[in-house]
Amino acid sequence: MTKSLLPGCGKSVLPLSFWFFFLPIFFTYTGLRTNIAALDGLGLWIWCGLILILATISKFAGVYVAARISGLNHHQGKIIGVMMNTRALMELIVINVGYDMGAISENVFTMLVIMAIVSTVVTTPLLRRWLPHVQGQHGEVVAT
Secondary structure (H helix, E strand, C coil): CCCCCCCCCCCCCHHHHHHHHHHHHHHHHHHCCCHHHHHCCHHHHHHHHHHHHHHHHHHHHHHHHHHHHHCCCHHHHHHHHHHHCCCCCHHHHHHHHHHHHHHCCCHHHHHHHHHHHHHHCCHHHHHHHHCCCCECCCCEEEEE
């Protein structure tokens, strides 16, 4: 039996019940702080769209290039690039801290929340489109 070099690595310090209770509260708190009505002009919506596009492309491209450099093929690089867009929880934590510290305005906070939600929502359709599927033994869909 080998010992781990990092004891406790991969294990959560907090019990699962903690996450089931507090995670929905955190998402609700963030949602209640988001003021979409503050984006009242065309210019703000253009900035929101620009942030969304640039954030999605930069997350995808950075991970795709790293995957290709590390020897993965084009298809695998696309899948890993899309999976990078699911980092909304971390993004929401960071933007909440930035908003609390006064580093970002209410409008920027709202734009970043929209970006986090949209980039997470588009992940599943893209994965369904790009992952090859085969029929399993019992009729279930299995990704290869």
